Amino acid sequence: MAARQFLFAADDEAAALTRLIATAARVTGFMDGAPGPWLPGWHQLGRDNHMLLETLRHRLAAAYPQAGAPFYAVRLWTNLLWQPCYLAVIAVHVHGALPELGGLAQSVRGVDVSGYRLAPGPQQAGSPEALIAMAGRQLNAMSEAILTEINAITRLKRRPARRLLADRMLDLMVRLDRFCPGTSLAQQQRFCALWLEAMGLAGEGELETLSLADGTAVPIIARKGCCLDYLAFPGSYCASCPRQADEVRRARQAAAALAERETAD
Numbered sequence: 001m002a003a004r005q006f007l008f009a010a011d012d013e014a015a016a017l018t019r020l021i022a023t024a025a026r027v028t029g030f031m032d033g034a035p036g037p038w039l040p041g042w043h044q045l046g047r048d049n050h051m052l053l054e055t056l057r058h059r060l061a062a063a064y065p066q067a068g069a070p071f072y073a074v075r076l077w078t079n080l081l082w083q084p085c086y087l088a089v090i091a092v093h094v095h096g097a098l099p100e101l102g103g104l105a106q107s108v109r110g111v112d113v114s115g116y117r118l119a120p121g122p123q124q125a126g127s128p129e130a131l132i133a134m135a136g137r138q139l140n141a142m143s144e145a146i147l148t149e150i151n152a153i154t155r156l157k158r159r160p161a162r163r164l165l166a167d168r169m170l171d172l173m174v175r176l177d178r179f180c181p182g183t184s185l186a187q188q189q190r191f192c193a194l195w196l197e198a199m200g201l202a203g204e205g206e207l208e209t210l211s212l213a214d215g216t217a218v219p220i221i222a223r224k225g226c227c228l229d230y231l232a233f234p235g236s237y238c239a240s241c242p243r244q245a246d247e248v249r250r251a252r253q254a255a256a257a258l259a260e261r262e263t264a265d
Contacts, residue, residue: 035120
């Protein structure tokens, strides 16, 4: 077995983590992280998170009383996975090195999980393809552990959960050219396929290509999972929701992509 490569020496690990956290904040405009250990009241795999998840589920039920248990279970899942997924993609494609994400501590703020801490440690270097394979394994392990935690307090079936994890990665691949300006559509599609394969999610969604009115080709999400937001907000579906007819979904995504381009310009 080939020896693992590490980009930073041990005495540079804190500085490397600080750079990753700063990079994530810069390219997203909203990720709020800090170097350091777990704090009381934060979620971290390997700890007893039962009461924390129960509290979050009760807050969701109070905020969205009409939505029902399936919606609360899905929100627990998506809440706990969005930051690890964002951080993995940014580490691989922008920062260029991958930390061990399994020790990520996450803050619960109201009905949301937002804010994270990560202790300094070695960061693995390699090609994007090699790092995607490593990150995919990490995210897979984290997602399986989180699914077990959630099913200890409510019910969330594995197949829908996995599809929602695929949706998160699809959304990140659509954003990849914003994180890494100059990324081509072909690269977005290739990296998307690599991420889904690395996470055992091949076939659970894909990036489609859409031509806007000005002739520009853009990637859009063709997903199989549903976030159930329509249960909390009756009469409204996400632009990419698979419950819509394909022509409606594509038209809504085209309008959203065009509006985003106009805002960026």
